[in-house]
Amino acid sequence: MPGNINFGSHPQNAGETMALRLRGALFVLACGTTWGSEPTLRLRNGVEMPMLAAGVWQYNDTEAEASLVAAFKAGFRMVDTAWDYHNQVGVGRALRASGLPRGALFVETKVPGCGLDPAVSRSNCFADTRRVLEGDLQQLNQSYVDLVILHFPPREAFVLRSCHFSCGAVRDQWAALEEFYKAGKAKAIGVSNYCPSCFACLDGNATEVYPMVNQVSYHIGMGPDASGFFSFAQSKGVVLQAYSPLGNTPWTEKANPDILGGNLTSTLAAAHSVSTIQVALKWLVQHGLAAVTKSSNPQHLAADIDLWSWNLTAAEMEVADNYRVFGMPSFACNFADHAAEMLV
Numbered sequence: 001m002p003g004n005i006n007f008g009s010h011p012q013n014a015g016e017t018m019a020l021r022l023r024g025a026l027f028v029l030a031c032g033t034t035w036g037s038e039p040t041l042r043l044r045n046g047v048e049m050p051m052l053a054a055g056v057w058q059y060n061d062t063e064a065e066a067s068l069v070a071a072f073k074a075g076f077r078m079v080d081t082a083w084d085y086h087n088q089v090g091v092g093r094a095l096r097a098s099g100l101p102r103g104a105l106f107v108e109t110k111v112p113g114c115g116l117d118p119a120v121s122r123s124n125c126f127a128d129t130r131r132v133l134e135g136d137l138q139q140l141n142q143s144y145v146d147l148v149i150l151h152f153p154p155r156e157a158f159v160l161r162s163c164h165f166s167c168g169a170v171r172d173q174w175a176a177l178e179e180f181y182k183a184g185k186a187k188a189i190g191v192s193n194y195c196p197s198c199f200a201c202l203d204g205n206a207t208e209v210y211p212m213v214n215q216v217s218y219h220i221g222m223g224p225d226a227s228g229f230f231s232f233a234q235s236k237g238v239v240l241q242a243y244s245p246l247g248n249t250p251w252t253e254k255a256n257p258d259i260l261g262g263n264l265t266s267t268l269a270a271a272h273s274v275s276t277i278q279v280a281l282k283w284l285v286q287h288g289l290a291a292v293t294k295s296s297n298p299q300h301l302a303a304d305i306d307l308w309s310w311n312l313t314a315a316e317m318e319v320a321d322n323y324r325v326f327g328m329p330s331f332a333c334n335f336a337d338h339a340a341e342m343l344v
């Protein structure tokens with residue numbers, strides 16, 4: 001089943017510490033397959049994807065490299081970058097500096113939505129997407145990536161807050177991704193910030209390979225099925241991957257104060273002798289979402305990946321599910337018209 005959590009055998013990594021193995025043992029025994037210390041989610045094509053990735057948005061090359069070197073030391077094995085982050089050269093350096101075999105790492109990157117970056121024009125969507133996909137590999141200095149996703153729907157979707165009138169562009173761009181996947185240059189392909197109406201463009205016979213992942217904004221305080229995105233993804237066999245899981249924004253560049261120091265996360269953290277940030281991340285992965293977080297602080301990274309030896313109780317999950325503060329999964333969607341969106 002796509003999206004199942006798996007804990008069976010997967011290549012273990014040279015740098016994994018005995019302490020992490022012991023701490024993870026309880027979780028692994030309960031369910032089975034890991035990637036390093038982490039459980040994985042199985043994508044619809046059978047690829048196993050670690051549940052938690054280290055992101056690098058808002059970092060330059062040097063910052064991205066430093067944060068990922070620290071993330072690998074802390075036990076992260078998956079990274080998330082993008083053409084638009086302008087730091088893939090630094091990410092590539094960190095991959096090599098890790099000293100880990102390529103097969104022990106999981107690399108995710110993105111291509112800008114058509115018309116949203118000068119490199120991928122709206123008028124030449126297919127050919128530009130092809131070129132930028134090759135550019136991703138060149139910048140990362142890799143012969144393949146594990147997952148590449150379309151960063152956003154095409155430009156019109158932002159204006160109209162729906163993909164209803166831009167299916168042509170959605171299909172053109174997806175066709176370039178499919179070609180890249182079939183050439184073996186990506187082990188899996190997916191989308192980001194995609195609304196149900198964008199998925200509708202790829203339904204039926206429109207495409208041979210369906211998206212495997214949708215990466216959207218998602219965090220504690222949105223509820224367990226924010227705007228129906230989780231149940232929609234499940235109904236399509238798509239893994240939902242949370243970005244900005246600590247409520248970071250383009251303006252703050254920090255974890256959100258309600259998550260970092262709010263009553264709910266503080267109470268749950270005290271009950272498990274963990275941090276508020278760990279509670280926020282645990283809530284996501286315990287619901288079966290993948291997540292991408294980020295930190296420039298080695299101590300924070302070590303704590304952020306330490307999620308596998310403890311669980312929130314069912315009662316605590318329910319309280320956290322009912323907690324509502326802020327946020328929506330995709331700013332490209334028309335949430336006022338969400339009932340109509342979900343019917344497409």
Ligand SMILES: NC(=O)c1ccc[n+]([C@@H]2O[C@H](COP(=O)([O-])OP(=O)(O)OC[C@H]3O[C@@H](n4cnc5c(N)ncnc54)[C@H](OP(=O)(O)O)[C@@H]3O)[C@@H](O)[C@H]2O)c1
Nearest residue numbers: 055056057243244245246247248254255293294295296300
């Ligand atoms: N597809 C998309 O459109 C999209 C959009 C946004 C993000 N993303 C991806 O998702 C990744 C994560 O989202 P995000 O960058 O918005 O960040 P986030 O995970 O929501 O929050 C990161 C912030 O939390 C802080 N933090 C992390 N661990 C902490 C800890 N243990 N204690 C205290 N503070 C902690 C970090 O500060 P310190 O450095 O001080 O630890 C950092 O400022 C991005 O980097 C990117 O890869 C994708």
